Structure formats: C-alpha cells, structure tokens
Amino acid sequence: MDKQNNSIDKLFREHLADHEMEPPMHLLDGILSDKKDKRGIVWWGLLGGIAMLVGIGFYFYAATGGEQPVASVKVLAGKKAATAKTVTNTVEKPIITNEGTVLEVIPVSTPPAKVKNTIVTERQQRREQVTPSIMVVPVASPIRQTPVSVAINENNKTIPQTAVAVALIQKLKAPSSIDFNPPLETLLQKTDCSKFGKEYAGIYGGINVSIDMAQRRFISKDEVFDSYLEAREESEQQFSAYSVGADLTALFKSGLFVTAGLDYHQISEKLIYQNGFKRITVIEETEIHNPNGTTTIVRDTVVKQIPRILSDKNKYQLVQLPMMLGYEINAQNFSMSFYGGPTLNLLFRQQVKFFSPDDLVVTDYSNDHKVFRERLGIGWRMGLGFGYRISGRHQITFRPYLQINPKSFTRDAFPLQQKYIITGLRLGWKTRLR
Amino acid sequence: MEDRGSQEELFRRYAGKMLAVCIRYTRHRMEAEDVLQDAFIKVFDNLEKYEFKGSFEGWIRRIVVNTALKKQTRKSYKNELYGVDYVPEGSQHPRAIASLNADYLLELIQELPMGYKTVFNLYAIEGYSHKEIAEALGIGESTSRSQLAKARAILQTRIAPLYDEKMVKR
Numbered sequence: 001m002d003k004q005n006n007s008i009d010k011l012f013r014e015h016l017a018d019h020e021m022e023p024p025m026h027l028l029d030g031i032l033s034d035k036k037d038k039r040g041i042v043w044w045g046l047l048g049g050i051a052m053l054v055g056i057g058f059y060f061y062a063a064t065g066g067e068q069p070v071a072s073v074k075v076l077a078g079k080k081a082a083t084a085k086t087v088t089n090t091v092e093k094p095i096i097t098n099e100g101t102v103l104e105v106i107p108v109s110t111p112p113a114k115v116k117n118t119i120v121t122e123r124q125q126r127r128e129q130v131t132p133s134i135m136v137v138p139v140a141s142p143i144r145q146t147p148v149s150v151a152i153n154e155n156n157k158t159i160p161q162t163a164v165a166v167a168l169i170q171k172l173k174a175p176s177s178i179d180f181n182p183p184l185e186t187l188l189q190k191t192d193c194s195k196f197g198k199e200y201a202g203i204y205g206g207i208n209v210s211i212d213m214a215q216r217r218f219i220s221k222d223e224v225f226d227s228y229l230e231a232r233e234e235s236e237q238q239f240s241a242y243s244v245g246a247d248l249t250a251l252f253k254s255g256l257f258v259t260a261g262l263d264y265h266q267i268s269e270k271l272i273y274q275n276g277f278k279r280i281t282v283i284e285e286t287e288i289h290n291p292n293g294t295t296t297i298v299r300d301t302v303v304k305q306i307p308r309i310l311s312d313k314n315k316y317q318l319v320q321l322p323m324m325l326g327y328e329i330n331a332q333n334f335s336m337s338f339y340g341g342p343t344l345n346l347l348f349r350q351q352v353k354f355f356s357p358d359d360l361v362v363t364d365y366s367n368d369h370k371v372f373r374e375r376l377g378i379g380w381r382m383g384l385g386f387g388y389r390i391s392g393r394h395q396i397t398f399r400p401y402l403q404i405n406p407k408s409f410t411r412d413a414f415p416l417q418q419k420y421i422i423t424g425l426r427l428g429w430k431t432r433l434r
Numbered sequence: 435m436e437d438r439g440s441q442e443e444l445f446r447r448y449a450g451k452m453l454a455v456c457i458r459y460t461r462h463r464m465e466a467e468d469v470l471q472d473a474f475i476k477v478f479d480n481l482e483k484y485e486f487k488g489s490f491e492g493w494i495r496r497i498v499v500n501t502a503l504k505k506q507t508r509k510s511y512k513n514e515l516y517g518v519d520y521v522p523e524g525s526q527h528p529r530a531i532a533s534l535n536a537d538y539l540l541e542l543i544q545e546l547p548m549g550y551k552t553v554f555n556l557y558a559i560e561g562y563s564h565k566e567i568a569e570a571l572g573i574g575e576s577t578s579r580s581q582l583a584k585a586r587a588i589l590q591t592r593i594a595p596l597y598d599e600k601m602v603k604r
Contacts, residue, residue: 019540023446024470032478
C-alpha cells in the first residue's frame with residue numbers, strides 16, 4: 001500500500017511540482033498599485049472635500065464680509081448723502097451696453113476730484129423712511145457722447161452690478177432721462193437677476209435622515225453563472241435601507257449653492273436558505289365511523305421531515321462624501337431647489353453571507369476584500385429639495401433623491417456584478433450659520 | 435524595488451508557475467488569482483529581505499504557499515477543512531490514460547475536500563513533513579497522516595479506472 005501511495009505522490013509531484021500556467025498579467029496593475037492607490041483615494045477625497053468647504057467659506061466671506069462687493073462707484077447712504085463714502089470695488093471693467101454705451105466703473109483709488117457733474121437724486125421709500133440714493137456719473141459714450149448713470153446703492157445694501165447695469169440701460173432707452181422716476185425695486189424686478197436667494201445667501205448647516213429604497217441588480221459575467229445568479233436573486237431579498245447625513249451648504253446671492261457633507265448609508269437584505277431538514281412530530285387524528293353509528297377517533301403519531309429554513313440579515317454600509325452643485329429659488333417661506341453631483345465613497349463595509357459560487361454553500365463573506373471592493377469610487381446623485389422656513393434661521397427640508405453607483409460592489413473577478421441604485425426621501429433640518 | 439519594468443519581468447517569469455501552485459490550494463481560479471495577487475504584493479514588499487540563500491523561486495513559492503494557507507484559516511470553509519468524512523463516488527472522470535496530464539491531475543486535486551487537498555499538496559508535492567504540516571495548519575500530526583491517507587485513497591480510486599482502460603485498449 002505504501003508503495004502504491006508513494007507512486008500516487010510521485011505521479012502528482014512529477015506532473016504538478018513544476019506545472020506552469022499562462023501568467024495572469026491582468027493582475028499586475030492591481031498588485032503594483034494596490035496600497036498607495038487605495039489609501040490615496042480616501043485621503044485625497046477627504047482633503048478635497050475639506051478644501052472645498054474651506055474654499056466655499058472663504059469665497060463667501062470674501063464676497064459678503066467686506067463693506068461692498070459690487071461695482072458701485074460711490075455710495076450715498078440715504079439722507080446721509082453728505083457722508084458719502086468710497087467703498088471697495090472688486091470689478092474694474094467698464095460695462096458696455098448693447099447700444100455701445102460705456103458705464104464707467106471707478107476704482108477705489110480714483111480721486112473724487114475726477115468725478116464730475118455728479119447728480120444725486122433722492123426718493124422717499126415707503127418703508128423705513130429711508131431714501132435710496134443714486135449717484136450718476138457721466139461718462140463719455142463712444143457713440144452718443146451723452147452722460148449716463150453708473151452706480152446705485154440703497155440704504156447700504158448691495159445691489160448686484162448686473163442689476164445696476166440693466167436697470168440703467170432700461171432707463172437710458174427713455175430719451176433725455178437722467179432721473180429715476182420709477183421705483184428702484186420695480187426696475188430691479190424687471191431684470192434677469194433672480195429675486196430669490198439674494199437675501200437668503202449664507203452658510204447653512206444641515207442634518208438629515210432618509211428612508212431609502214435600494215434597487216439591486218446582479219449581472220452575470222458569463223452565462224455559466226446564470227443559475228448562480230438566479231440562486232442569489234431568490235435567496236437574498238430586500239429588507240430595508242436608510243441613510244443619515246450632515247452637510248454644509250454655501251448659498252450664493254445668485255441662487256446657486258454648493259453642498260458638501262458626510263452620509264452614512266445602510267442597505268439591509270435578508271438571506272433565506274434551506275439548511276438540511278428537521279424532524280417534526282405530528283399527531284394525526286383519524287375519525288372512523290363504525291357500522292353502529294358511533295365514531296372512533298384514532299390518534300397516530302407521525303414523524304415528518306421538513307426543510308429547515310434559516311435566515312440571516314445582510315448589511316452593506318457606506319460612508320459617502322457628497323459634493324453637490326444646485327440652484328435654489330425662494331418664495332416667502334418656501335424654497336425649492338435642484339441639485340446634482342458626485343459622491344465619493346470613503347468607506348465600504350459588509351456583513352454578509354450568501355451562496356458560494358462554487359458549491360452554493362452559504363458562506364460568510366463579511367468584509368472579504370477578495371470578493372468585495374474596498375471602496376466604491378465615485379457615484380452620482382441628483383435630486384430636488386423643498387424647504388419650509390419655520391423661522392429666520394431654521395427650515396425643514398424634504399429632498400427626494402436618486403443615487404447611482406456605477407461600480408459593482410463586488411470585484412471584477414467575482415462571477416457576479418452587484419450594483420445598486422438608491423432612491424430616497426431625505427427629511428432634514430437646516431440652520432443658517434452665518 | 436520600484437522599477438516597473440523589472441517588476442513586470444519578475445511577475446511574468448514566476449506568475450504562471452505560482453498560479454498553478456495557488457490553484458492546488460484553492461477552490462477555483464478566481465480564488466487562486468486572489469491568493470496570487472496577495473502573494474506577489476508580499477513578494478514585492480519584501481524583496482529586500484531575500485538573502486540570496488536557496489533558490490529565488492523557492493522563496494517565492496514559500497510565500498505563495500503560506501499566503502494560500504493563511505487564506506484557508508479564514509472564513510467559513512475552515513469548518514470543512516478537517517474531520518470531514520468524504521465518500522468517493524467512484525470515478526467521475528473516465529478518461530483515457532493519455533489524457534492523464536497535469537491539467538487533469540490538477541482537476542482531481544481540486545475536487546478533494548479542502549483538508550485532504552491541503553495536506554496532500556504540502557506532503558506529496560511541496561515535500562513538507564507531517565510535523566511541519568501540523569505546525570503550519572495548527573492540527574495534530576496524526577490528523578495530518580489520516581488526511582493524507584484519505585486523500586491518497588480518493589485519488590487512487592479516481593485514477594485506477596484510467597489504468598484499467600489503458601490496459602483494455604492495449
């Protein structure tokens with residue numbers, strides 16, 4: 001027997017000890033980039049998100065934190081015209097109208113002496129009894145050579161440059177008119193400048209929670225795995241999905257906003273499978289009708305074998321960094337927005353069991369990075385937002401959304417691709433921070 | 435070793451042979467490629483530790499085998515490794531003896547239960563002693579012996595009909 005066994009050993013050793021296969025060169029890139037890339041993605045993603053938040057904050061601070069960011073030349077504060085002050089001017093390019101009229105923008109450094117023929121008109125405001133002041137600076141037009149007005153300011157409030165320009169252009173169409181007879185606000189309402197969002201511009205912090213629906217899709221790499229795909233689909237059912245998150249939003253005067261934050265998503269599924277059989281004892285009763293009209297009940301104990309059905313809960317956990325760009329409009333206490341952008345997956349964990357592709361035995365693949373990717377890369381999210389202001393600073397939000405994860409949860413080498421589309425309704429609380 | 439060209443050459447030279455090793459210790463090619471990938475990451479990370487004692491291929495092979503064994507100690511199929519009584523169902527692969535090539539033998543090994551397969555590979559092909567196998571797998575030497583005996587018995591059952599067939603043809 002030993003001799004036979006040795007011959008078996010020898011047979012296999014001779015054939016297999018130096019057996020060689022085609023080198024799987026497709027693995028090489030994964031091997032060489034394994035560590036640095038995977039860690040790099042996460043850290044660069046985090047740094048990118050932080051940099052974006054800092055950038056948003058800085059931009060907003062720079063845009064609103066100064067005294068006056070618009071292309072005003074001079075500001076006359078209501079009735080205090082005598083204390084007119086020169087403010088920071090961030091735009092130095094002249095505005096040229098369709099008619100070729102040049103609206104001059106005077107930089108801060110321009111000495112007041114260079115401003116000639118300044119005309120100030122005042123108009124009573126119904127509310128707050130503050131008079132808006134308009135400074136008109138005559139500028140030589142290359143075509144008409146007529147004075148035109150340039151700058152507007154109302155009660156120290158910022159008026160966007162485009163609004164000023166368009167309002168002025170409209171006014172200029174009326175012949176020989178320098179005065180602004182129509183109310184200033186009326187003029188501004190006729191412009192393209194959004195009336196929404198302007199007064200709501202700021203930095204907002206928000207938290208939200210969402211009941212989600214995760215639509216799973218299995219894709220077989222090869223038709224030989226089709227039966228495996230069916231077994232997986234039948235045995236793993238959707239159970240629940242939810243997400244929670246916190247975000248920071250910078251809403252600009254134009255109504256545009258950018259949002260970045262952190263979201264935690266959890267997708268739960270139920271694995272139901274048969275694990276052998278179990279025996280149950282059943283007492284069967286049989287009624288026997290006797291010829292004399294009586295009935296006898298016969299009890300019999302029967303042992304039956306029935307399938308043992310077990311279930312397990314599977315969990316997929318994701319931490320995402322969403323970076324959204326959107327547009328918001330406001331009407332009274334309501335706001336509506338639409339947004340979209342990428343979400344970067346920072347963390348992907350699994351607590352899962354399912355059928356092995358080899359033998360259909362239920363196997364624990366929790367956090368098995370041979371089967372599952374370590375990160376899911378970039379996903380895409382889009383959605384609508386509805387808000388209701390319950391006070392000056394606080395609002396509640398409802399945000400239906402759709403998120404697509406293009407990458408499969410499983411690695412390319414696994415027989416099945418497993419992709420998800422997540423939809424949900426986010427209920428949130430948003431607070432203006434500044 | 436950061437030169438990609440050298441890394442590629444090294445991989446090209448040894449990956450085919452090491453993949454064949456991995457396949458003997460795993461259940462399917464996908465798993466074998468995973469082991470191979472992990473093993474070569476270790477190889478590239480530890481190249482400076484190679485002391486030019488013994489063959490370089492042997493050094494890589496040890497890393498590959500150890501990586502495969504480590505993989506076996508994880509996951510649920512650890513339970514199927516040892517103590518499973520496997521009843522062979524006779525020859526399921528009646529092939530001519532001419533086809534008794536490496537691929538077919540590899541197939542036979544892959545069909546063995548994980549415990550039998552591992553011990554047979556380590557003892558018969560890699561040349562480990564039962565003591566070394568017992569230490570590597572955390573089992574007793576007697577278990578290693580019995581697993582080997584069962585593996586041989588199954589392989590013998592599978593191969594015997596091929597020899598018979600060969601004799602009839604002659």
